[in-house]
Amino acid sequence: MAIGRPLLLVDVDGVLSLFGFETGSPPQGRLALIEGSPHLLSLHTASRLRRLAGLYDCAWCTGWEERAGEHLPHLLDLPAGWPHVPLAVSSGPGTSVAGHWKLAPIDAFAGRERALAWIDDVLDDACHAWAADRPGPTLLVPTHPAVGLTDEDAARLEAWAAAPA
Numbered sequence: 001m002a003i004g005r006p007l008l009l010v011d012v013d014g015v016l017s018l019f020g021f022e023t024g025s026p027p028q029g030r031l032a033l034i035e036g037s038p039h040l041l042s043l044h045t046a047s048r049l050r051r052l053a054g055l056y057d058c059a060w061c062t063g064w065e066e067r068a069g070e071h072l073p074h075l076l077d078l079p080a081g082w083p084h085v086p087l088a089v090s091s092g093p094g095t096s097v098a099g100h101w102k103l104a105p106i107d108a109f110a111g112r113e114r115a116l117a118w119i120d121d122v123l124d125d126a127c128h129a130w131a132a133d134r135p136g137p138t139l140l141v142p143t144h145p146a147v148g149l150t151d152e153d154a155a156r157l158e159a160w161a162a163a164p165a
Contacts, residue, residue, distance in 0.1 A: 006115035006137070006161055008056035009085065009106065012064050014121025014145030016045050016072065021146035034071050045148035046076035052154060053079050055161040059109070060084040061102060061118060085109040100126045112136060117157055121145045 013019070017039040018027055029040040052058070058079070060068035065084045073080040087105045103126065110116050117139040118127075131138040139160050141153050 005055070005057050006117060007110050008052055008058045008157070009061035009110075009116060009118040009120075010049065010058060010082075011118075011120040011122075011143075012060065012062040012068050012072070015119050015143050015148050016042055016049075016076070018042050018148055019145050027147065030075060032071075032075055035067070041072070041076055042148040043076070046072075046078055048149050048151070048154040049078060052157055052161075055158060056117065058082045061087075061106065061120070063087060100124055100130070103127065103130050110136075117141060117160060119143060119149060119153070119157075 010016070018029060019040070021027055021040075026040055027042060028044065029042050032039050032041055049058070059082055060066075062068050062084070064071075065087060068084060069080065069082055072078055073082075085102070085105050086109065087102060100122075102120075106116075106118070112134055113136045115137040118131075119141045120127075121143045123140050123142045127140060131140050139157070141149070141157060143149055143153065
């Protein structure tokens, strides 16, 4: 990971793998059967993530863990080799964060000082409190699971990465 670049944490379900849309008018995407489960993968979100990968060090932050890197780069022409946040991090000294199940693992992975942006469809009040309390600059980007990452979201992420911390 490059020094000085912010970290971009990317969830999969509700960001790249879309759900909850009208069955008669699904969004543009690629249908894929991944480990026996059907997914509609957003080509638009993938395109936006390819752009953002030039500004951020990207990491998967998903229950898919390493499986995201095994499946999604070749299905969506995403860069290979993104690490993943190990979400099974046990709670111990320095990893106790109240609320959302991903917070302690994110702190263990990224530390509290590093600038990071996090794209997820499930960002609750605990996430917002955690982001406000982090010493490092933090941007939360919520998505709607039927839409994924929008052009407006990507523009916001681009502007945030370009702004001084």
